[in-house]
Amino acid sequence: MEERLLNDPRPRTTLSFYKYHRIENAADFRDALFIAFEKIEVLGRIYVATEGINAQISLPTERLEAFEQLLATPPFDFLDGIRLNYAIDDDGKSFATLKVKHREKIVADGLPDGLINPADAATYLKAQEYNNLVESNPDVVVIDMRNAYEFEVGHFEGAQKIDVDTFREQLPVAVEQFQDAKEKPVVMYCTGGIRCEKASAYFKHHGFKEVYHLEGGIIEYTRQAKNLGIDVKFKGKNFVFDRRLGEKITDDVLANCHQCGEPFDHHVNCANQYCHTLFIQCLTCAEEMQGCCSNECKEFLHLPEEQQKELGHRFKPDGSKYLKRKKFRD
Ligand SMILES: [Zn+2]
Ligand SMILES: [Zn+2]
Missing domain, CATH: 3.30.70.100 (Alpha-Beta Plaits)
Incomplete structure (x- = not known):
């Protein structure tokens, strides 16, 4: 295929x-x-x-x-x-x-059925409205409702991240993190809008008074902003869940190679298929490490296939931090 x-x-x-x-x-x-x-x-x-x-x-x-x-x-x-x-x-x-x-749900939110209703989602903002709001009101809190690894390679100017790897973990953490913003205007965004439909309803449910949701997420915002010729306030790369793993919105490089620290913003999955950790690796490190996330994986890669099959189970996801994640999904 x-x-x-x-x-x-x-x-x-x-x-x-x-x-x-x-x-x-x-x-x-x-x-x-x-x-x-x-x-x-x-x-x-x-x-x-x-x-x-x-x-x-x-x-x-x-x-x-x-x-x-x-x-x-x-x-x-x-x-x-x-x-x-x-x-x-x-x-x-x-x-x-x-x-x-x-699937049970289209976005795994970890919440009991019926607790939040996407029909209660917040007020939508178009690109121009978003720019107007953040330019005119310094109190606006902009929340990135994506995972930490998505934020790392690109985000809106002034946006705050939530340090989690899955949307399921994110909702309760987010409400806790932004307790003090209940009386302020809160704008949230995600890749295409789907997560914010739930997140904004969840925030309203928890007493946030003025919640906005960027309509169509980063993708639609960028399309509108470029069409209108207005300032594009999203910088860097938009992480996407397909083979491209990211689409360039502006030329800014916000992230660094996880191995040498040089500015770089392209994610790869570890070449050891049993590991498959998602991480950022520059081209020099990719060559030196043969596409692996660690020396352990590099050595493993050279074992005979039979032995790999036997020992592959050692690479279990621990989920503790993003660099050590074995698989990415939301
Ligand atoms: Zn590097
Ligand atoms: Zn690895």
């Missing part, structure tokens, strides 16, 4: 969308979606749950019209006219396979 994708000369478009919408039979819906998407050559990762759908996909650009028609056809028509977030820095090689998964 991967090879076929690389050899296909047709340009592809990468885009994402989500919708919170009650899907009564999510398993059947998942099957129907898979068949329909396969027909129009969609690749990507899609989550379907009773609470809705979250999709990151790519497709041949010539299929876009067929795709939009599909979204207007039952049982998919609750997606008719939905905002599609087009990737900014798109090489069309974002995905190599089509995976449609039926």
Whole structure:
């Protein structure tokens, strides 16, 4: 499949969308979606749950019209006219396979059902409104609702990060961290908006009075700001959950190689497939370390395959800190 994708000369478009919408039979819906998407050559990762759908996909650009028609056809028509977030820095090689998964939730929030209702989400801000608000009011608290490794390579000027690796951990930590901001205007953002639908409802539920949510997240903000020719207040790279692992928004390099400390902002996964730790590694270190996160992994890489299989279980995720994470997902 991967090879076929690389050899296909047709340009592809990468885009994402989500919708919170009650899907009564999510398993059947998942099957129907898979068949329909396969027909129009969609690749990507899609989550379907009773609470809705979250999709990151790519497709041949010539299929876009067929795709939009599909979204207007039952049982998919609750997606008719939905905002599609087009990737900014798109090489069309974002995905190599089509995976449609039926899950309990489209965003794992770790909360009991019904505690927060995405329908209670905060007031949306467009790019111009966001700029106006942060420029005119020094009291505004800007919160990055993504994980620490996403913040590291790019974020809004003046934004505050929450030091966690998953959204599930984040909500209670965030409310605690921003206790003092309950009376202040709070603006939150994430990659495409899906996490803020829940986070902003959660903040309101916890007594925050004035909560705003950047509409369509970093992706839509950047598109609007560039179209309008206004100041782009997001600096660096937007981390994305596909093969690209990031799209450049501005030329600023905010992060450093985790091994030598040189300015660098490209994430890789450790070349030891049993480790697979996500980290930032510059090209010099990549060569020296053979793409590994540690000497331990580098040595492991040279063991015979049989021995690797036997010893692979040593590399268990410990989740203690981001550099030592074995897998990344939210
Ligand atoms: Zn380095
Ligand atoms: Zn490793």
